[in-house]
Amino acid sequence: QQPVQSPQAVILREGEDAVINCSSSKALYSVHWYRQKHGEAPIFLMILLKGGEQKGHDKISASFNEKKQQSSLYLTASQLSYSGTYFCGTEIRDDKIIFGKGTRLHILP
Amino acid sequence: DTGVSQNPRHKITKRGQNVTFRCDPISEHNRLYWYRQTLGQGPEFLTYFQNEAQLEKSRLLSDRFSAERPKGSFSTLEIQRTEQGDSAMYLCASSRRLRVRATEAFFGQGTRLTVV
Numbered sequence: 743q744q745p746v747q748s749p750q751a752v753i754l755r756e757g758e759d760a761v762i763n764c765s766s767s768k769a770l771y772s773v774h775w776y777r778q779k780h781g782e783a784p785i786f787l788m789i790l791l792k793g794g795e796q797k798g799h800d801k802i803s804a805s806f807n808e809k810k811q812q813s814s815l816y817l818t819a820s821q822l823s824y825s826g827t828y829f830c831g832t833e834i835r836d837d838k839i840i841f842g843k844g845t846r847l848h849i850l851p
Numbered sequence: 852d853t854g855v856s857q858n859p860r861h862k863i864t865k866r867g868q869n870v871t872f873r874c875d876p877i878s879e880h881n882r883l884y885w886y887r888q889t890l891g892q893g894p895e896f897l898t899y900f901q902n903e904a905q906l907e908k909s910r911l912l913s914d915r916f917s918a919e920r921p922k923g924s925f926s927t928l929e930i931q932r933t934e935q936g937d938s939a940m941y942l943c944a945s946s947r948r949l950r951v952r953a954t955e956a957f958f959g960q961g962t963r964l965t966v967v
Contacts, residue, residue, distance in 0.1 A: 772953035783942060783958040784894065791952060829893050833953055838907060839884065839944075841893040 743768065745832045747842035754820050755850050762815040762845045764830030773806050773813040774831035774839055777824075784829060787815075817847070825849045853877060855959035857943050863965045864933055871929045872962045876945030883926050884956065885918055886942040894942055900926060901948060933966045940964075 745766045752760050764773060772791050776784035788799060790806035790813060801818045813832075817824055827846050831839040856875040864870050876883050881902050886894035897916065898908040902923035908916075915933075920926040930937055940963050946956035 774956065776958075783960050786955050786957055789953060789955045831894075831956075836948075836953070838896055838899050839956060840896055841886075843893045844891075 743834070744840055745830055745842040747828075747830055747845050749845060750843070751846040751848070753848045753850065756822060757819050760817045760820060760847060762817075762828050762830075762847075764813045764815070764832070764842055766811045766832050766834075768811065768834050770806075770808065770811055770813075771833040771835050771837065773804075774833075775804055775813075775815050776829045776831065776841075777826045778829065778844075779826040820847075820849050822849050822851060855943055855945050855957055857941075857959035857962050859962060860960060861963050861965075863967060866935060866966055867932055869929065869931045870933055870964065871927055872941055872964075874926045874928070874943030874945075874959060876925070876943070877947075877957060880945035880947045881923065882946045882948040882956070883920055884944040884946075885926070885928050886944065888940045888942055888961075897928070897941075930964075933964075935966045938964055938966045
């Protein structure tokens, strides 16, 4: 039931783009994306609802493919502040949020 | 501060002692979650509430763990007879659950438990 995230880790230079994927074996009700920096709590980025919507905030956007039970997080023109671990959380129906193991993103200057 | 508040922020306890953590959710939020996180891992689901009703408790959770949310406001998580394996960050999150759609959940700063 735990969503699978890929890749496990990414190293980028500032200004490069990254894609983080999240997939589930079950039909999804919603997908939540968070970023966590070392020693801090996860910070909410965005939520996507079933219906195949896409959302964006500044240079971070995400898509949700309900049929494939997948979501992807896109980071364009990455900034140093984007470094951290990204988690997707998935809901099946109106249920609890289960998180993946995370994708560690490191941005080099 | 109108965010999710957790107390204490840090707790060091001796093995075998009982500990209790408190979570105060955002005031209009009716759903509350507890998670446990160890280094390098994602938040692991423990339990969650809709108002005062506990909807589910993780099957991985031993009987030493119990949670309450009296009157659907703050919540407490108690660990009895702590073990060294209980050392982790305990995170609380809350959301305002609507009938027809999911909404974002916000995390508190967590309680870091160290069992010595």
